Amino acid sequence: MKFISESHENCWNAALKLLVPTQKELEHGLELHQSLFAIDHFGFLPYATWNEAFVELWNELKAKNIGQRELSERMSHVHYDQCCFNPECADRFRKIMRASGLNCMVHSVGEGKTREDDFKSMADTIQLMRVFHDTVVQAGTSADIKKINDEGKIAVIWSVNGPPFAGSLVSLRDEIEWVDVWERMGVRLMHMSYNRRNFAADGCAEQANAGLSALGRELVHYLNKAGIIIDVAHTGEKSSIEAAQVSEKPIMASHTASKTLFDFIRNKSDETLRVIADKGGLIGVYAVSSMLGGNGDLLMMLEHIRYIANLIGSDHVGIGTDGRYMHLWPTSHLVTTYENAEFSDRWWGNWAEFPNPNKKNIPTPNESHYGTLAWLNWPLFTVGLVKNGFSDEEIANILGKNFLRVLTANRSDSQG
Numbered sequence: 001m002k003f004i005s006e007s008h009e010n011c012w013n014a015a016l017k018l019l020v021p022t023q024k025e026l027e028h029g030l031e032l033h034q035s036l037f038a039i040d041h042f043g044f045l046p047y048a049t050w051n052e053a054f055v056e057l058w059n060e061l062k063a064k065n066i067g068q069r070e071l072s073e074r075m076s077h078v079h080y081d082q083c084c085f086n087p088e089c090a091d092r093f094r095k096i097m098r099a100s101g102l103n104c105m106v107h108s109v110g111e112g113k114t115r116e117d118d119f120k121s122m123a124d125t126i127q128l129m130r131v132f133h134d135t136v137v138q139a140g141t142s143a144d145i146k147k148i149n150d151e152g153k154i155a156v157i158w159s160v161n162g163p164p165f166a167g168s169l170v171s172l173r174d175e176i177e178w179v180d181v182w183e184r185m186g187v188r189l190m191h192m193s194y195n196r197r198n199f200a201a202d203g204c205a206e207q208a209n210a211g212l213s214a215l216g217r218e219l220v221h222y223l224n225k226a227g228i229i230i231d232v233a234h235t236g237e238k239s240s241i242e243a244a245q246v247s248e249k250p251i252m253a254s255h256t257a258s259k260t261l262f263d264f265i266r267n268k269s270d271e272t273l274r275v276i277a278d279k280g281g282l283i284g285v286y287a288v289s290s291m292l293g294g295n296g297d298l299l300m301m302l303e304h305i306r307y308i309a310n311l312i313g314s315d316h317v318g319i320g321t322d323g324r325y326m327h328l329w330p331t332s333h334l335v336t337t338y339e340n341a342e343f344s345d346r347w348w349g350n351w352a353e354f355p356n357p358n359k360k361n362i363p364t365p366n367e368s369h370y371g372t373l374a375w376l377n378w379p380l381f382t383v384g385l386v387k388n389g390f391s392d393e394e395i396a397n398i399l400g401k402n403f404l405r406v407l408t409a410n411r412s413d414s415q416g
Contacts, residue, residue, distance in 0.1 A: 004095055004376065007328060011374035015298050018372050019380065021387050029383030032392060037149070037400035038382070039104040041284035041320030042159060042189075042233065042254035043375070045128060045136070048093040049082040050327050058335055068338035073120075080124040084131040094135050096325050097154055100378045103400065104145050104155040106254060106320065109187070112162020112194050113348065115178065122158075122185060129156065138186050142404050143413040157407075159189035159231065159254070163219055165199050175199070175215060176222050183226045188411065189254065190223060192216065192243055194234045195265075195350045201232075201239035204265045205350035211238040212246065220246045227411035232276075233266075233284070233320070240268065241275045250280035250406045255320035257285055257304040258311075262293025270311060277312035282406045284320025287375075289367035298372035302384045305398070314394040318402050323368055325375045 003009040021029065057078060061071055083089045109125045110118030129138050137148045139155035148155040164178035182190070192212075195203035200216035202209060212220070220243055223230050230251040232240035244251050253276060259267040268276075273283055285304045289296030292304060309317045367373055385395045 002099070004092065004099055005328065007370055008099070008374070008376050011370055011372065011377055012380065015372040015374075015377045015380045018298055019384055019387055021383050025386050026383055029386040030379055032386065032395055033101045033379040033382035033399075036382075036396050037103050037404070038101060038378070039157075039318070039400045039403050040100075040102055040106060040378070041252070041282070041318045041403055042106045042108065042231075042286075043321045044324035045105070045107050045125070045156070046093055046096045046325035046327070046375070047079050047083070048089045048096055048325070048327050049079050049086070051082065051086060051089060053086065054078060054082050055335055062336065062338075071338070073117075077120070077124055080128055084127055090131070092327065093132060096376065097132075097135050099376055100325075102154060102378060103149050104139065104157065104403075106157045106159050106189060108161060109158045110160040110162075112160055112164075112191060115164045118160060118164065125156075125158070140186055140188060140416055141411055141413045142408045145404070157188050158186045159191075160187050161191045161194045161234070162198060163190060163192070163200055165215075167199065169199065169215075172215075172218060176218065179219070179222055179226055179228070183228055187228060188407065189229045189231045189252065191231045191233060192219070192235045192239060194348075196348060201243070202236035203350070204234055204236050206236055209236045209238050211242045216243075217246055221248075223247075224249050224410070227415045229406060229410045237269055237272050240272050244272075244275045244279045244281060247279065249410045250282065251276060252282045252284065252406060254282075254284040254318075255286040255288075255322040256283060257292055257301075258307050261304055261307055262291070264291050264293070266291050273308060273312050277316040280316075280406070280409065282316055282318055282402050283308055283312070284318045286320055286322040287368055287373040287381075288322050289371070289373055296367055296373075298377070298380070298384060301373060301381075302388050305385070306388055309390075309394070309398075314390065314397055315402060317398050318400075319381060319398065321373075321375060321378075323373070323375045326369045 083093050109122045136154045136156050139145045139148055139157055145155040164182055166174045168174055193201040193203040195205040197206045200219050201212050230243055230247055231254050232243050233254045233256050253268055257267045259269045287301055292300040294300040
């Protein structure tokens with residue numbers, strides 16, 4: 001095994017120590033991960049930066065007191081620029097993608113706040129695709145994915161965290177037509193809502209837990225027609241159930257977990273899981289320590305996978321890490337942030353209103369980035385499935401065949 005960094009090796013060894021696979025289980029799991037089609041059902045392309053130039057620019061901008069929101073937005077773009085045009089970072093990006101062992105990943109290209117912000121984020125990804133065309137290529141169909149993989153490259157499917165509504169609520173066409181723009185840009189998954197309520201559906205952090213609006217039902221029908229997979233990962237329980245029931249095609253909750261195992265706003269009830277599966281849909285389990293419960297580690301993630309597979313069948317389960325590789329985030333004096341900033345993303349995400357009830361009992365978020373759930377531990381996720389007694393066929397489905405089925409059911413190759 002070739003490690004990208006010391007932290008990569010540490011994460012790998014921590015996961016092995018936790019899993020305790022036999023030599024046979026380890027070898028078989030790694031072999032399966034290399035030979036089977038594997039996709040991250042929801043995540044983010046790596047941040048391969050944090051070099052001296054990046055840190056210097058961060059501190060320079062912060063010294064000008066440009067504000068937290070402006071700093072975060074600017075540096076998000078700089079991350080991609082450094083990755084693309086700094087030789088060390090570019091080399092690291094290629095090595096990271098290859099080390100994951102993935103054939104494909106769903107990459108979030110927009111947060112769904114405003115169309116303008118999403119366009120900027122899409123531009124970053126377009127630049128990345130152009131610079132690293134020897135490694136990653138955008139895909140829109142199952143046929144695209146196969147062609148890209150046959151060329152020895154990794155396919156990237158675009159996702160957005162919310163519908164691009166105008167918000168005028170006068171003309172249905174005004175509200176819906178931007179979906180066509182996103183579709184032509186290559187978006188193939190779209191969240192119905194993100195934690196908060198929007199014009200289509202309640203998010204999972206809304207106490208009202210209302211269902212789809214009339215516009216939301218129109219959106220479901222339009223996404224079916226456009227060939228875009230409906231994603232309810234951040235959507236409320238009732239809205240998720242109604243989206244599955246209204247949709248004529250399978251939907252996804254691309255990154256979530258079982259509410260029965262851990263009662264948290266982002267996790268789905270057994271009822272919701274069953275309704276999504278009954279319509280042919282797919283549940284991706286995430287690798288986010290604070291949302292898994294228990295010790296918030298790889299074993300807990302695997303427990304969610306096992307529970308959901310037992311409940312609805314392994315034909316309806318996948319892995320959507322909701323994570324990315326983060327290269328050596330600087331600590332202490334190197335980089336400082338705006339503490340207690342008045343303007344932040346917290347209100348939009350609505351996390352502060354629904355704190356994790358067992359927060360004091362779980363590891364820090366570093367468990368997801370630099371612990372057993374680290375993104376580059378993907379091959380060991382497959383080893384974990386072997387360790388949990390899943391058959392090779394079940395593992396093939398969980399790693400990627402289930403996703404290809406849902407993508408094909410939503411979008412024919414003739415749609416492009």
